[in-house]
Amino acid sequence: MKIKLLVxxxxxxxxxxxxxxxxxxxxxxxxxxxxxxxxxxxxKACQAAIEEIQRLDNLLSIGKEDSExxxxxxxxxxxxxKDTKVLLDYSLSMWKETDKAFDVTIYPLMELWGFxxxxxxxxxxxxxxxxxxxxxxxxxxxxxxxxELLLAPGQKxxxxxxxxxxxxxxxxxxxxxxxIKGAIVSLGGNVQVYGEKPDHTPWRxxxxxxxxxxxxxxxxxxxTVDNEAVITSGAYERFFTDKQGRLYHHILDxxxxxxxxxxxxxxxxxxxxxxxxxxxxxxxxxLGLDKSAELWRNSDxxxxxxxxxxxxxxxxxxxxxxxxxxxxxxxIIN
Numbered sequence: 001m002k003i004k005l006l007v008x009x010x011x012x013x014x015x016x017x018x019x020x021x022x023x024x025x026x027x028x029x030x031x032x033x034x035x036x037x038x039x040x041x042x043x044k045a046c047q048a049a050i051e052e053i054q055r056l057d058n059l060l061s062i063g064k065e066d067s068e069x070x071x072x073x074x075x076x077x078x079x080x081x082k083d084t085k086v087l088l089d090y091s092l093s094m095w096k097e098t099d100k101a102f103d104v105t106i107y108p109l110m111e112l113w114g115f116x117x118x119x120x121x122x123x124x125x126x127x128x129x130x131x132x133x134x135x136x137x138x139x140x141x142x143x144x145x146x147x148e149l150l151l152a153p154g155q156k157x158x159x160x161x162x163x164x165x166x167x168x169x170x171x172x173x174x175x176x177x178x179x180i181k182g183a184i185v186s187l188g189g190n191v192q193v194y195g196e197k198p199d200h201t202p203w204r205x206x207x208x209x210x211x212x213x214x215x216x217x218x219x220x221x222x223x224t225v226d227n228e229a230v231i232t233s234g235a236y237e238r239f240f241t242d243k244q245g246r247l248y249h250h251i252l253d254x255x256x257x258x259x260x261x262x263x264x265x266x267x268x269x270x271x272x273x274x275x276x277x278x279x280x281x282x283x284x285x286x287l288g289l290d291k292s293a294e295l296w297r298n299s300d301x302x303x304x305x306x307x308x309x310x311x312x313x314x315x316x317x318x319x320x321x322x323x324x325x326x327x328x329x330x331x332i333i334n
Contacts (some may be wrong), residue, residue, distance in 0.1 A: 021038050037049075045174070060087075084159070088157075103135065104161070107157060113221065122242055128256075143241075163274040164274075166312075180195065189232065190278065191291060194232075204291075222326075227272060234265055289315065293305075315333055318332050
């Protein structure tokens with residue numbers, strides 16, 4: 001499971017006499033979350049959002065033995081519900097689009113390295129190669145029409161790299177049913193904004209600087225967003241070091257079985273689709289700068305990227321040029 005970076009929200013709100021602000025915090029999907037809504041039905045919208053988050057957590061969490069995904073992994077087969085079918089269909093399409101960088105069958109590798117139990121080890125190459133035999137979306141036997149799924153021996157699914165993005169999309173639909181002006185949600189660092197701020201100024205989202213010391217509130221840059229998700233992945237928040245001081249991060253490359261050897265230290269995706277932003281933030285980190293830029297150029301441009309290279313240079317896609325500010329050296333991807 002992937003834990004996203006802490007994204008700092010730079011939100012300054014001027015409440016009007018007819019606006020209400022309601023905020024709630026909760027713990028779900030193994031992370032801390034916050035919901036803030038503005039409007040006449042702000043409290044009802046917050047409560048409905050909490051119920052939706054809990055519903056999806058109970059469905060998708062691999063940390064809960066009775067979740068649909070845990071039962072599916074235990075049995076090695078099953079018929080997918082509507083939500084899990086959406087997630088698997090999208091995962092399989094992105095597995096192809098990202099040249100196998102995103103693979104929902106990665107869980108056995110995460111277990112091997114200890115990222116699920118936090119009992120970290122550096123496995124032998126023989127152990128990695130044996131585990132890789134259990135990984136690969138092409139090994140799944142899946143009937144897209146009926147939703148029937150059969151896992152290969154030893155395979156396990158993990159929707160941790162896509163679940164929070166999907167959740168943010170579901171929350172937009174929840175918010176649309178209530179009389180609210182706007183909302184902002186942080187799902188463990190995955191940020192989603194909805195509607196507008198009461199003072200009608202743009203939502204602004206600050207992205208954490210990967211070179212800042214742990215706990216510092218230093219930002220890499222600030223991006224303005226409008227009904228979009230902002231999701232960041234990096235190698236520096238979830239990692240361990242061995243006795244020689246070598247660092248091993250949690251973003252694993254299923255082609256090698258090792259932590260991805262990327263020339264990027266931070267990848268932020270801005271998209272109206274939370275599920276797209278979630279998948280691509282991890283995939284582009286694995287792919288690296290050049291392949292990520294090429295992926296975007298060949299796409300329908302429905303998302304934008306903020307990429308930080310190891311030398312501190314920031315690369316952004318051209319549509320963000322007037323929406324993003326940073327003090328770092330900046331390059332434009334056209």
